[in-house]
Amino acid sequence: MQTFFESELERLRKRLVKMLNLVDSQLEKSFRVLLKGDTDYVEIIRQDENKIDKLDIKIDKLCQRIFALAQPVAGDLRFIMASLRIGTEMERISDMTYEITHRSEAVCQYHKLLKKYKIPGLLEDIKKSFNQIVETFNNGNSALAFQIIEDCKDMDETCKEIFNEIVSDMTKKSDVIIIATDLILIMRNLERIIGHIENIAESIIFIIDARIVRHPGLRSKDSKD
16 A cells, blocks of 8 residues: 555656656647648647646645655655656746747748758657657666757757858848748747756656766866865
């Protein structure tokens, strides 16, 4: 028979998994709107955002209740601390995803430009990384989490390259100017999503390995002092 503490931890895990799956689905739908103009998904994405916001609040309150009543230690404490951060990161991904959907309606018809800037490939890589986030959270695979972090750094560089190419083309090509503002804002949101995915991977490593992998340069400096 589960204790109160064990049942609360299980409830927290289930809410995180539910939130992960919702964000995963939201990303998929948002990218379909951008690439294929499937505007039927727009209202579903908005509804999903509301569900994700509510789950974020529920996760926050549940973590507070566990802290107040159970006094967790060691691995359980790491899990609760990381859960707070993961919930916040997913809520922010949801916000960025909805913003991309809003901007996509003006951009989705320009298929050739999207392909020219290799945006479909970037979206595929982002979706793959978030799929892996779900996998590593469910399976406790820290090696995969480390790989996600490396992949996020590569995707971040790709975002910067695409952004610079769009800005350069704005002064030369009239078809780019028409959608440049929306496209630039979409790229900025994709860049932020990649950053949030990287943060979630770091939190999962913290849960599994009890390692803090943020700001490695600062840790290296501190170790010498």
